[in-house]
Amino acid sequence: MGKVLMKGNEAIGEAAIRAGCLNYFAYPITPQSEVAEYLSRRMPEVGGVFLQGESEVAVSYMIFGAAACGARVFTTSSSPGISLMGEGISYIAAAQCPAVFVNIMRGGPGLGGILPSQADYLQATKGGGHGDYKLLVMAPASVQEAVEMVMQAFPLSEKYRNPVMVLGDGLIGQMMEPVEFPEHLRTEPSNKDEWATNGMDTRRSNQRNLVKTLYLVPEELNAHNLMLKAKYEQMEREEVRFDTYNLDGDYQVLLVSYGTMSRVCRTAIDNLKAQGLEVGMVRPQHVFPFPHKAVYEAAARESCRSVLCVEMCMGQMLEDVERSVAGRRPTSWYGKCGGEVPTPEEVMQAVKSLSLKS
Amino acid sequence: MGKTFARPEALAETITHYCPGCTHGVAHRLVAEVIDELGIRGRTVGIAPVGCAVLCYNYFTFDFQESAHGRAPAMATGIKRVRPDLIVFTYQGDGDLASIGMGEIVHAANRGEKFTTIFINNAVYGMTGGQMAPTTMPDQRTTTSPFGRKAAEVGMPIRVAEMLATLQTPAYISRQSVIKPKYITKARKAIQKAFTYQMENRCFSLVELVSTCPTNWGMTPVDAVKWAEEKMLPYYPLGEFKTPA
CATH class of the missing domain: 3.40.50.970 (Thiamin diphosphate (ThDP)-binding fold, Pyr/PP domains)
Incomplete structure (x- = not known):
């Protein structure tokens, strides 16, 4: 078939x-x-x-x-x-x-x-x-x-x-x-x-x-x-399982996102790359158990200035992301809940609004 | 002369946790006797309710599942649909079946699920400490109806057997009692019919058993039998309300 x-x-x-x-x-x-x-x-x-x-x-x-x-x-x-x-x-x-x-x-x-x-x-x-x-x-x-x-x-x-x-x-x-x-x-x-x-x-x-x-x-x-x-x-x-995107280069921002939302994030990452801003992503495929170690290591990369959790809710996975990052990098949330899926442009805007000073 | 009265194989040899004068033990024994008689112990799965009989699996010697409050008919549905060759029964009290589990029993009965329900009606919640049940008699005092059940406030007791007998699909609906030997013989016959109909692949069968709860009624076992006979049986008449066509 x-x-x-x-x-x-x-x-x-x-x-x-x-x-x-x-x-x-x-x-x-x-x-x-x-x-x-x-x-x-x-x-x-x-x-x-x-x-x-x-x-x-x-x-x-x-x-x-x-x-x-x-x-x-x-x-x-x-x-x-x-x-x-x-x-x-x-x-x-x-x-x-x-x-x-x-x-x-x-x-x-x-x-x-x-x-x-x-x-x-x-x-x-x-x-x-x-x-x-x-x-x-x-x-x-x-x-x-x-x-x-x-x-x-x-x-x-x-x-x-x-x-x-x-x-x-x-x-x-x-x-x-x-x-x-x-x-x-x-x-x-x-x-x-x-x-x-x-x-x-x-x-x-x-x-x-x-x-x-x-x-x-x-x-x-x-x-x-x-x-x-x-x-x-x-x-x-x-049983920890995750996928990564654009984690090879010197990314300044790490996104953590899953499901449909992570696909929007990929488009946003591609667009931001074209504009000269490198952004990486960890996408948990299993959300329990959560890939704490992978998120921590990705956040701790020297180039990374900020971590943004993007989800279609008011910041729930954010709790696991914050726990993983453990204060190593500023960690924030962007998302919407109500049926609207954030657009790539909205995710790009959320990334750009982060303070990326070292 | 051989043994004329022995513990059924389906009944475990153990000490009871039920109160003195409680009729659960009689109901358990009748079920066990019927299972032995029909030779179905090796393919029977029982489902325990929430309430005093949650521990009923301690007294039986075949496979058992323990349910949540009122959900036994849904569990029985799940088993019987995927393993129609098994003989399945739920054993439920009146708080479990007639209150929190009313939805599950009505729909299982109406779908004609091919399992058997043994329904213990003693007009009170047992394990939680004698609270009012949907089957509590008018003016009966319980720990949550300290001034007696007032029909104007909470309605009249639900007659489960009659209500389920209005459905077209069930095969067998009967109400019997286990409070005296003369009733027990008939109760045994009804339980035997219910299981037999299930073995014949007929639709849902239920036997309601009018029972006593001396502890929560605040009576001696002897007074409890008298009360059940005088107060409950006129309101909950014994007999068969539905038999296979």
């Missing part, structure tokens, strides 16, 4: 099937309803499960139930819907079940708007629901990358027995781009018999499995949380 022109949301649905995920539960919400529409037709073709739940809350528990009995399963939603799923996601993380959640972000807070946004960064990367847990969060910047990340998300969720979130802004879901699907994922789901409630007969076992999140003994709950923490630390060691 060569390149096809496909809408992001439909490509995400197809990618899941090609990753061997034949179970999808969802609730409609703009701007990602096309995933459900696509899969309502496609899942029956491949003998998969499609079910429209009565609410995002219920969907998150359909995912939990299916994941807990060992099935590869995923859902898609958008910001207000992800908030509702936050309850279930906390339980799934606590119960250590693999599952994939796609958030095609729209503007918030509240109903906000239906246009692209990156305002769920903190919710996605710092937990989102109650309790101490983290998601591995992948942030695609194109339809092609969304497809690849969705396909990688399943084995990663199984490696860590933890939910993985693919965090795309509304543009990733809504725009059409040429996309080439990788070969069908050949990895078989990991051995789930040790923990999944898939029926003792399935496992030929006399030992029952129990999937639970209640630990009434304080020492046991603390130990459980320490074990979860160790997993998140392993992710920080093994």
